[in-house]
Amino acid sequence: APPITVRSLSEAIGMKVGELSKRLVKETNKLYAVNSPVEFEVAELIAIEKGITLKLKERETAESKVLDKYKKRAEEMDPALAVTRPPIVTIMGHVDHGKTTLLDKIRQEYGIKSDVVSTEAGGITQVIRAWQVEKDGNHVTFLDTPGHEAFTKMRARGAKVTDIVVIVVAATDGVMPQTEEAISHAKAADVDIIVAINKIDMPNANVDKTRRQLYQLELLPDNMGGDVPFVETSATTGQGISELLEQVLLVAELADPPLKADPQHPGSGTCLEAYQDSDEGVKATLIVQQGTLHKGDILLCGSTFGRVRAMYNDMGVQIDEAGPSTPVKVTGLDEVPDADDPFYVVEDLSTAREIAEVRKSSRQRSALSSFTPISLDTFNAAK
Ligand code: GTP
Ligand code: MG
Numbered sequence: 001a002p003p004i005t006v007r008s009l010s011e012a013i014g015m016k017v018g019e020l021s022k023r024l025v026k027e028t029n030k031l032y033a034v035n036s037p038v039e040f041e042v043a044e045l046i047a048i049e050k051g052i053t054l055k056l057k058e059r060e061t062a063e064s065k066v067l068d069k070y071k072k073r074a075e076e077m078d079p080a081l082a083v084t085r086p087p088i089v090t091i092m093g094h095v096d097h098g099k100t101t102l103l104d105k106i107r108q109e110y111g112i113k114s115d116v117v118s119t120e121a122g123g124i125t126q127v128i129r130a131w132q133v134e135k136d137g138n139h140v141t142f143l144d145t146p147g148h149e150a151f152t153k154m155r156a157r158g159a160k161v162t163d164i165v166v167i168v169v170a171a172t173d174g175v176m177p178q179t180e181e182a183i184s185h186a187k188a189a190d191v192d193i194i195v196a197i198n199k200i201d202m203p204n205a206n207v208d209k210t211r212r213q214l215y216q217l218e219l220l221p222d223n224m225g226g227d228v229p230f231v232e233t234s235a236t237t238g239q240g241i242s243e244l245l246e247q248v249l250l251v252a253e254l255a256d257p258p259l260k261a262d263p264q265h266p267g268s269g270t271c272l273e274a275y276q277d278s279d280e281g282v283k284a285t286l287i288v289q290q291g292t293l294h295k296g297d298i299l300l301c302g303s304t305f306g307r308v309r310a311m312y313n314d315m316g317v318q319i320d321e322a323g324p325s326t327p328v329k330v331t332g333l334d335e336v337p338d339a340d341d342p343f344y345v346v347e348d349l350s351t352a353r354e355i356a357e358v359r360k361s362s363r364q365r366s367a368l369s370s371f372t373p374i375s376l377d378t379f380n381a382a383k
Pocket of ligand 1: 093094095096097098099100101102198199200201202233234235236237
């Protein structure tokens with residue numbers, strides 16, 4: 001595929017070249033001429049702000065053919081074997097409106113307890129930004145996303161991980177800019193939305209005003225002809241937390257298409273985050289979306305590969321297998337994958353290595369070609 005240039009991107013997303021150039025400088029700290037190639041990831045981020053999803057035309061290479069097989073396999077499901085999987089939930093909202101406190105409270109009250117002592121190296125359970133809770137025998141997976149950007153990027157890549165977004169709005173503040181942003185992202189990603197009006201224990205909480213502001217953004221509860229559950233919560237006292245989980249389970253039950261996966265499938269899903277550990281090598285947090293991931297499986301994850309050497313659950317306990325909607329931390333990949341990289345279990349190490357190598361080299365090439373810095377003069381001349 002021809003590279004994306006400033007000009008072609010400008011035409012594709014309907015943003016003036018001048019405005020786009022300024023935006024690019026802000027994003028990358030580099031100057032671009034009209035015909036400069038724009039790195040795909042930068043282009044997709046800018047496009048997404050305009051509500052446009054860019055798709056890379058994949059080259060018809062041996063790589064994509066082999067990969068297609070795994071992608072298809074990940075999508076296929078034997079309806080007879082498919083079982084209901086836990087919903088995957090992300091909490092979003094304006095800064096300080098109580099996302100972290102709410103997540104902590106949910107985990108405190110409904111986190112799955114384990115008698116097994118953490119077996120993670122050093123005995124310290126590292127914070128995994130994804131974990132499961134249990135209410136009345138039903139599991140819910142929560143993702144503690146670093147912010148809107150990750151969500152935007154995920155959406156741009158079509159890697160839909162979240163089933164339900166909980167929009168947290170503090171009743172003390174009402175709807176704020178990031179609340180609106182979160183709502184538009186959730187709507188664009190076509191996920192189910194639940195509203196948590198938080199901080200209702202505060203004397204200056206104004207629940208009615210907050211509700212009205214949300215109605216104006218077309219988030220309507222069922223008694224107003226909408227389908228968005230509203231729950232009033234206090235992350236500090238715990239009020240409304242149980243109702244919030246009940247609503248999550250209700251929305252999950254009614255999800256269309258149903259939240260199902262086939263645990264007998266080879267595992268596939270998305271990398272949530274990864275880093276290099278000085279003792280154990282690469283550690284990657286993955287969320288299994290289809291099938292079951294086993295210790296010993298051969299993984300292809302973005303342009304990295306390896307055999308799952310050890311696998312830990314969200315309590316740092318070693319496990320041998322992880323089914324749909326389960327977040328796990330694995331070791332064994334050769335390099336640090338990117339957050340949002342999809343992963344697939346593949347048949348043999350040589351296939352995994354081959355695809356990973358092709359991807360690595362094509363990534364290096366595109367990184368080189370997109371970052372040819374140009375002088376300010378050329379930039380001005382181009383305008
Ligand atoms: P960022 O991660 O910075 O975007 O903020 P956040 O949305 O995670 O908010 P956080 O949970 O850090 O809460 C911000 C402050 O509000 C903290 O001091 C919390 O203790 C407080 N807070 C959160 N929820 C409630 C609540 O329901 N009631 C009261 N009284 N305080 C709350
Ligand atoms: Mg926080």
